[in-house]
Amino acid sequence: MPHGVILVTGPSGSGKTTSLYSMVNHLKCEKKKIVGIEETVMTELQGVTQMKLRPDLGFGYVQALETAPLMACDALYVAELPDPETVNAALQAGSTGCLVLSSCPADGAAEAITQFLQMNCRPHQIASIIGVINQRWVRKVCENCAEEVTRDQLAPAELEILGEMELVRILRGNGCEYCNNTGFRHRIASYELLEVNDAIREAIHARASTAEIREVA
Ligand SMILES: [Zn+2]
Numbered sequence: 083m084p085h086g087v088i089l090v091t092g093p094s095g096s097g098k099t100t101s102l103y104s105m106v107n108h109l110k111c112e113k114k115k116i117v118g119i120e121e122t123v124m125t126e127l128q129g130v131t132q133m134k135l136r137p138d139l140g141f142g143y144v145q146a147l148e149t150a151p152l153m154a155c156d157a158l159y160v161a162e163l164p165d166p167e168t169v170n171a172a173l174q175a176g177s178t179g180c181l182v183l184s185s186c187p188a189d190g191a192a193e194a195i196t197q198f199l200q201m202n203c204r205p206h207q208i209a210s211i212i213g214v215i216n217q218r219w220v221r222k223v224c225e226n227c228a229e230e231v232t233r234d235q236l237a238p239a240e241l242e243i244l245g246e247m248e249l250v251r252i253l254r255g256n257g258c259e260y261c262n263n264t265g266f267r268h269r270i271a272s273y274e275l276l277e278v279n280d281a282i283r284e285a286i287h288a289r290a291s292t293a294e295i296r297e298v299a
Pocket residue numbers: 224225226227228255256257258259260261262263264265266267
């Protein structure tokens with residue numbers, strides 16, 4: 083995809099920046115010219131032109147987003163979208179010729195889109211979003227002390243979470259020295275990917291609700 087916006091959403095600490103950096107690294111392998119925009123440069127990204135913002139001097143996200151496309155870049159990495167003006171500037175950049183990678187703190191992929199609709203961003207600009215990734219870090223059951231359990235060994239609260247879900251097997255960590263007796267060790271990323279196709283674009287134009295967008299997806 084030569085242009086459009088790809089968003090990574092999720093609560094803070096869910097690894098949004100890590101995912102964005104991996105996308106940047108992937109694009110770098112394709113010899114793309116990439117410009118990064120962030121308030122504090124966390125990691126130096128080799129092969130990426132990193133713009134440092136100086137909001138105190140009137141050079142904030144919006145100004146950087148207006149300047150970056152003039153640098154003839156293929157992709158723009160924008161650390162965050164802190165306000166509606168930045169969202170609009172990012173959508174604008176994505177609809178006029180470069181790939182924009184960014185993040186926002188929505189609870190789900192469809193929520194990110196309705197959030198923008200609520201910010202009064204114009205639907206035709208929101209339609210420049212080509213994909214939304216929603217991610218979570220989830221704990222893994224400790225492999226050292228995991229034990230298979232059956233449904234009737236679960237507490238009512240656990241059963242409620244499972245609902246009607248068909249599971250091959252259910253593991254529970256009993257706690258051991260490896261996991262500090264927590265039953266959990268290491269974490270794994272869990273992803274939801276919303277690909278914005280024509281049907282979803284239509285829903286955006288109709289200012290659909292989160293539930294309606296999910297239904298279409
Ligand atoms: Zn353990």
